[in-house]
Amino acid sequence: xxxxxxxxEWNLNAVGAPEAWAAGYTGKGVTVAVIDTGVDLDHPDLVxxxxxxxxxxxxNGIDDDQNGFVDDVHGYDFVDxxxxxxxxxGHGTHVAGTIAAARNNIGSTGVAPDAKIIPVRVLDRxxxxxxxxxxxxxxxxAKLGADIINLSLGGVYSRAIDTAISYARSLGSIIIxxxxxxxxxxxxxxxxxxxxxxxxxxxxxxxxxGRIASFSNRVGNSGSVQIDAPGVGIYSTYMxxxxxxxxxxxMASPQIAGLAALTLSANPNLTSRELRDLLATGTSGRxxxxxxxxxxxxxxxxxxxxxxxxTVSTAPAGQRAAATTATQRxxxxxxxxxxxxxxxASESIAKIDFKKADVTIRSSDPITPISQPTSPNSKPLFLxxxxxxxxxxxxxxFASYNADEREAEAANELxxxx
Ligand SMILES: [Ca+2]
Ligand SMILES: [Ca+2]
Ligand SMILES: [Ca+2]
Numbered sequence: 095x096x097x098x099x100x101x102x103e104w105n106l107n108a109v110g111a112p113e114a115w116a117a118g119y120t121g122k123g124v125t126v127a128v129i130d131t132g133v134d135l136d137h138p139d140l141v142x143x144x145x146x147x148x149x150x151x152x153x154n155g156i157d158d159d160q161n162g163f164v165d166d167v168h169g170y171d172f173v174d175x176x177x178x179x180x181x182x183x184g185h186g187t188h189v190a191g192t193i194a195a196a197r198n199n200i201g202s203t204g205v206a207p208d209a210k211i212i213p214v215r216v217l218d219r220x221x222x223x224x225x226x227x228x229x230x231x232x233x234x235x236a237k238l239g240a241d242i243i244n245l246s247l248g249g250v251y252s253r254a255i256d257t258a259i260s261y262a263r264s265l266g267s268i269i270i271x272x273x274x275x276x277x278x279x280x281x282x283x284x285x286x287x288x289x290x291x292x293x294x295x296x297x298x299x300x301x302x303x304g305r306i307a308s309f310s311n312r313v314g315n316s317g318s319v320q321i322d323a324p325g326v327g328i329y330s331t332y333m334x335x336x337x338x339x340x341x342x343x344x345m346a347s348p349q350i351a352g353l354a355a356l357t358l359s360a361n362p363n364l365t366s367r368e369l370r371d372l373l374a375t376g377t378s379g380r381x382x383x384x385x386x387x388x389x390x391x392x393x394x395x396x397x398x399x400x401x402x403x404x405t406v407s408t409a410p411a412g413q414r415a416a417a418t419t420a421t422q423r424x425x426x427x428x429x430x431x432x433x434x435x436x437x438x439a440s441e442s443i444a445k446i447d448f449k450k451a452d453v454t455i456r457s458s459d460p461i462t463p464i465s466q467p468t469s470p471n472s473k474p475l476f477l478x479x480x481x482x483x484x485x486x487x488x489x490x491x492f493a494s495y496n497a498d499e500r501e502a503e504a505a506n507e508l509x510x511x512x
Contacts, residue, residue, distance in 0.1 A: 299325020
């Protein structure tokens with residue numbers, strides 16, 4: 095895959111978004127609530143991706159869908175308590191653009207350029223708000239059916255937000271939360287709820303150099319489920335129809351919200367727990383200096399989602415998985431990305447085909463002793479990944495095996511997954 099855009103778009107390339115787009119996954123059909131300072135509702139790079147509440151008629155003064163909010167066609171404003179969640183700060187517009195600015199050759203491009211943004215304003219023009227407003231915004235978004243809720247905000251523990259997150263979990267929303275910018279040893283809340291709520295994931299920020307941002311909060315002893323995403327020098331939409339380059343874990347969190355949208359568009363049936371598992375396990379090495387699970391990577395999570403898988407099992411790079419039980423009939427193969435294609439390359443052994451949600455092992459690939467072509471429409475009996483190299487972000491290990499025909503051979507050729 096060629097590099098998308100310019101160095102200004104380093105974040106998109108770092109998270110592997112162009113590969114997911116090329117495979118047909120752009121976040122279409124997925125809704126992402128931005129609980130923030132609001133969104134520039136007239137921004138030319140965002141207007142087409144604003145969620146429209148299908149049950150609400152605009153401007154008639156009636157709560158048509160009876161969700162408790164009058165005329166909430168494009169989200170809601172919990173600061174001014176009206177149905178115009180416009181942005182008077184800029185932060186929320188930047189976050190929204192990172193998730194879903196249009197891919198239209200103007201301005202900036204979101205990680206999931208066909209996802210829909212639900213603007214929920216809970217922070218004022220100074221970027222401040224109450225935990226009651228944040229909790230109300232989370233509840234509102236969850237009730238509206240938001241698949242993903244981005245929280246690029248933080249503070250101390252809040253019982254109101256705690257219960258709102260539990261409510262969102264009960265309705266199936268995953269919550270992506272910024273780890274915080276205090277250079278602290280542990281994340282702030284609500285990101286730290288990832289230690290206790292399986293629908294929450296915490297996001298740290300790394301630089302284009304691959305090093306963790308000095309300001310980014312770490313995992314420490316918090317038990318948080320945290321991954322890292324680009325969060326320094328992020329170019330995105332800004333209020334007033336403009337653009338801005340900002341840094342912070344607030345900028346990293348929406349990369350993951352976008353990545354989650356790409357992943358859900360590849361498999362809309364994933365639960366919030368399964369989606370978190372894919373995001374948390376589908377990483378490609380750690381940012382230097384980080385203690386998180388690793389750097390987020392669409393090329394892994396989206397491929398797995400497309401294949402109908404729910405977790406990425408990992409082992410040290412270079413090791414192979416093997417059939418260890420009668421039912422777990424699998425072997426692994428390695429594919430190394432070439433510049434023009436992520437999933438087929440000169441060393442290709444296995445190919446994952448996003449569009450068929452299937453794995454095909456090509457008979458021409460140079461690993462006939464352990465591989466076997468499967469029919470184009472067949473589901474693999476089992477698929478297992480065993481790790482990602484540290485040196486090339488796009489190296490992915492896949493596994494597939496036609497156990498019925500090659501089982502004996504597999505037993506001879508492969509070692510058990512560690
Ligand atoms: Ca309503
Ligand atoms: Ca109405
Ligand atoms: Ca654009």
